[in-house]
Amino acid sequence: MTDTALPRVRAEIDLAALRANVRTLRAHAPTAAFMAVVKADGYGHGMIPCARAALEAGATWVGTATPEEALALRAAGVGGRVMCWLWTPGGPWREAVEADVDVSVSGMWALREVTAAARAAGRTARVQLKADTGLGRNGCMPEDWPELIAAALRAEADGLVKVTGLWSHFACADEPGHPSIKSQLDVFREMLAYAEGEGVRAEVRHIANSPATLTVPEAHFDLVRPGIAMYGVSPSPEIGTPQDFGLRPVMTVAAALASVKHAPADHGVSYGHHYTTPVATTLGLVPAGYGDGIPRHASGSGPVLVSGKWRTAAGRIAMDQFVVDLGGDEPEVGAEAVLFGAGDRGEPTAEDWARAAGTIAYEIVTRIGSRVPRVYVDERHSGSDD
Structure with missing residues (x-):
């Protein structure tokens, strides 16, 4: 803290530390693109300043949970690729399409809503298809994957969507050696192989969150999505302290x-x-x-x-x-x-x-x-x- 007269309470956010953390994390996954996750107001640090700092440090993607967060980034003039993944029926699909936001689709209802939005907007929607490889939250189950892939390819042939990504999320990457890590990677590779065999040509395939970025190199694929680690906080004491990974709390x-x-x-x-x-x-x-x-x-x-x-x-x-x-x-x-x-x-x-x-x-x-x-x-x- 630098002021001699402090306010009642304040949170000092060290953007130099955040930039250094992004560079350090990029070095852990040197062949993958970097998505800076800034959901929940940048994990409490301030979404817009942190997104800008991360882009300055070499991130090329910014990730949010909600479409409102993604649209707020665009309204503030934040560039780069922006993706959001937590949608509900009736969400601002058209606004996201018009703002060049990549939207996540986990099921047929979401694909129907985004294709309708693309028709209304008169432009192609950028869509990332999410696979449930074992986390049990959002994402398409393996048995429903063929139907979603077929429908997405039809929409792509009609010029309504472009499938830009195939992705998933780990359940236990913060627990070193947990058997679900390998299991999820196996399922993810199988679902990727099916989609690509059917003709999907995605720009990025991604599953690695903060702990996987740091400790599971085989999960890096084309893009990594650090969240908490970017802010200099270890995703789990079991995998190491921030200092162990060259990170500084922000x-x-x-x-x-x-x-x-x-x-x-x-x-x-x-x-x-x-x-x-x-x-x-x-x-x-x-x-x-x-x-x-x-x-x-x-x-x-x-x-x-x-x-x-x-x-x-x-x-x-x-x-x-x-x-x-x-x-x-x-x-x-x-x-x-x-x-x-x-x-x-x-x-x-x-x-x-x-x-x-x-x-x-x-x-x-x-x-x-x-x-x-x-x-x-x-x-x-x-x-x-x-």
Whole structure:
């Protein structure tokens, strides 16, 4: 953090670190194109600035979950290829076709809707067919694949669609050696072979998410889709830390202490008095809570760096604030309390908060709410996008 007077709380986003992470991840898959996944507002980091930074670092594709995210990128002038994959009936298919967004199709209903949109728009839709190779979420089941392939080829012959991609998603790539990884790759290759044997000529075939990009080179195919790793967070502690892969966390969340006061022994702290002071001490008030995305499940365990020392959330994390026991130290009101960051100044990381809350680091960064301002470091574009 750089300001001498901190706001209540803020999230500092290091775009130089994000660019470096993209370059590092590209080196892990040097023969594959790179899709920067920026869904969920860039995993909480800010979709548009992060998309631009990733493209500057060599990404050629940008991936989103929802069509609204994809259309927001286009409205902001973000170039490159944009793909979105989470569609529901009646979605903005025509708008996506007109914005040159690659749309994912997992079943016949979606193919019908996108071909109707292409007719209405008077232009060819770019379509990527998703295979369910074992994840059990979206995607076409192997037994339904022939019907979808045949229908897509008919639509392509009519000039309504161009099949630009064949793709799938792993279930357990974050668990090294999990048998489903090989199983899904085998199914994916079989479904690719069928589609190509029928005449599909896709630009890209892809299945590799962050952990597969880092640890399953045989899954790289034509394109990789890093998400959480691009933001410098390990997809799984089991496969390694960010530092193990040459990645740096991009987000730092810090607040300014709103109160520092003396408290006697046996003084209750926060709702329910789940914490009482064991001895006379000082209490610091961190003005951020679950209304800002700080997980309530980390009550009593969430770590914070204040004056060079780790402190722990004392008692319940409330909607707007929580307390740390300062152990008699007396930092000034307004002193910086770092909730998490890169870890190289001794501060906690998102992974530390994930362990404290019994969740994953993905959730920690993504849940940081909209009332926490994002402050971008090393942003190369003028204007505000957040």
